[in-house]
Amino acid sequence: MEVNLVAPDKIVFSAKDISMVSVPGIEGNMGIMDKHIPIITFLRPGIIKVEGKEKNNFFVISGVIDFKDNKLNILSDSIYETNKIDSKKLTELKEEAINKINKNKLNDQDVYLTSTLINELDNFNFR
Amino acid sequence: MPSLKDLRNRITSVKSTQKITKAMKMVAAAKLRKAQENAEKSRFYSEKMNEIIINLKNSITDMSSAPRLLTGNESNEKHLCVVMTADRGLCGGFNTNICKKSREFMNKLLMNGKELKIITVGSKSYDQLRRIYGKYIIEKISFKNQKKIKVSDANLISNKIISMFYDREFDICTIFYSKFKSVISQEPVEQQIIPVKNDDLIKNNQIDLVQYEYEPDEQEILNNLLPKNISTQILKGLLENAASEQGARMSAMDNASRNAGDLIEKLTINYNRSRQAVITKELIEIISGAETL
Numbered sequence: 001m002e003v004n005l006v007a008p009d010k011i012v013f014s015a016k017d018i019s020m021v022s023v024p025g026i027e028g029n030m031g032i033m034d035k036h037i038p039i040i041t042f043l044r045p046g047i048i049k050v051e052g053k054e055k056n057n058f059f060v061i062s063g064v065i066d067f068k069d070n071k072l073n074i075l076s077d078s079i080y081e082t083n084k085i086d087s088k089k090l091t092e093l094k095e096e097a098i099n100k101i102n103k104n105k106l107n108d109q110d111v112y113l114t115s116t117l118i119n120e121l122d123n124f125n126f127r
Numbered sequence: 128m129p130s131l132k133d134l135r136n137r138i139t140s141v142k143s144t145q146k147i148t149k150a151m152k153m154v155a156a157a158k159l160r161k162a163q164e165n166a167e168k169s170r171f172y173s174e175k176m177n178e179i180i181i182n183l184k185n186s187i188t189d190m191s192s193a194p195r196l197l198t199g200n201e202s203n204e205k206h207l208c209v210v211m212t213a214d215r216g217l218c219g220g221f222n223t224n225i226c227k228k229s230r231e232f233m234n235k236l237l238m239n240g241k242e243l244k245i246i247t248v249g250s251k252s253y254d255q256l257r258r259i260y261g262k263y264i265i266e267k268i269s270f271k272n273q274k275k276i277k278v279s280d281a282n283l284i285s286n287k288i289i290s291m292f293y294d295r296e297f298d299i300c301t302i303f304y305s306k307f308k309s310v311i312s313q314e315p316v317e318q319q320i321i322p323v324k325n326d327d328l329i330k331n332n333q334i335d336l337v338q339y340e341y342e343p344d345e346q347e348i349l350n351n352l353l354p355k356n357i358s359t360q361i362l363k364g365l366l367e368n369a370a371s372e373q374g375a376r377m378s379a380m381d382n383a384s385r386n387a388g389d390l391i392e393k394l395t396i397n398y399n400r401s402r403q404a405v406i407t408k409e410l411i412e413i414i415s416g417a418e419t420l
Contacts, residue, residue, distance in 0.1 A: 004171070006171055006172045006175065007172065008169055008172050008173075008278050008281075008359060008362055009165060009168060009169055009278065009362075009366075010168045011168060011171060025342065026342070026343065027342055027343060037340050038337045038338065038339045038340060039339060039340040039341070039342065040179060040182070040183070040339050040340075040341055040342075040348060041341070041342040041343075041348070042342075042343075042348065042351060064176075064179065064348075064352060064355075066175065066178075066179050068337050068339070069337075073175050075172055075175055075176060075179075077278055077355070
């Protein structure tokens with residue numbers, strides 16, 4: 001299947017012949033393989049694993065997945081290649097998340113998402 | 128008839144103007160390449176986003192409980208126009224074309240007795256619209272001091288629009304910007320972003336509708352996605368604008384340099400002629416002076 005990871009300002013990753021992509025969906029992790037049924041869903045903070053000839057990992061905070069005609073599009077305004085992310089960026093993201101959770105009156109879902117983000121950032125070990 | 132010195136001065140001044148326009152053209156060309164790249168890169172994201180939303184809209188059966196950002200308020204009395212232009216001039220008809228397009232639209236609204244609010248993005252649209260529509264302008268936004276357009280800039284505008292919408296300050300929101308078609312052609316467009324308008328797209332069969340599986344349900348996805356979509360559309364507008372601006376400036380400055388070249392040629396011929404005329408006159412004076420002796 002074809003996979004495109006897209007940020008608003010650029011295409012982060014694009015490849016054909018991908019055998020499987022595992023994504024952190026909002027209702028649980030999901031593995032998407034060839035000829036999956038058309039699906040639209042959200043992402044929670046976590047790691048996207050793209051498995052083709054090479055393995056590529058990406059860290060996302062939020063985004064949308066759209067699978068159709070054997071094409072997977074992941075739209076996200078916060079997507080980072082795991083091997084390009086450094087500890088400075090990590091602390092930056094974490095501070096942002098902590099500020100968000102402390103300052104604003106968030107609804108349950110936002111609280112869940114932000115705390116997942118903090119957890120994910122804590123467990124991030126440059127995979 | 129201008130004296131030789133006047134002509135000489137004019138030639139130097141046109142020459143230095145030409146130098147400036149040439150330099151501006153070069154700068155615009157360099158910036159254009161980057162801006163064009165950015166605009167083209169962003170297209171994919173916004174197109175996909177739009178596709179998803181239109182698919183969602185069509186799969187919703189119960190329109191009454193759908194998010195208001197999608198279906199709109201029941202009325203269409205209050206309009207918000209977001210006019211996006213550049214912050215700088217000297218780019219041909221670029222800013223004027225966008226403002227013209229928006230003026231036509233606003234005039235139609237006012238004639239039909241609708242309520243109008245305007246947000247201007249970029250200082251040129253404010254300059255051009257304030258004379259006639261000054262009392263309708265509620266906000267002016269400018270990114271003059273910024274080199275690059277960021278996602279957060281678009282978010283700033285879209286958050287403002289969304290909170291205004293929830294306060295029922297307007298029913299329909301339309302944005303105006305210039306679509307980048309090619310270096311020599313930019314097309315001013317109007318695009319309705321609230322509520323989502325999709326009839327045109329489906330009529331042209333540009334988007335094929337697919338039966339999707341949704342997780343969680345459609346409503347929740349829409350609630351989450353619609354605000355993002357607005358910011359995406361605005362970002363797209365800003366980036367297309369940035370590319371169009373540089374393209375328009377490049378062709379305008381190219382024209383200006385060429386015109387300056389023509390002018391210099393004409394003036395030089397003029398200058399040479401009058402210099403020759405002066406020489407001839409002096410010769411005649413000398414000769415006729417010698418003859419009288």
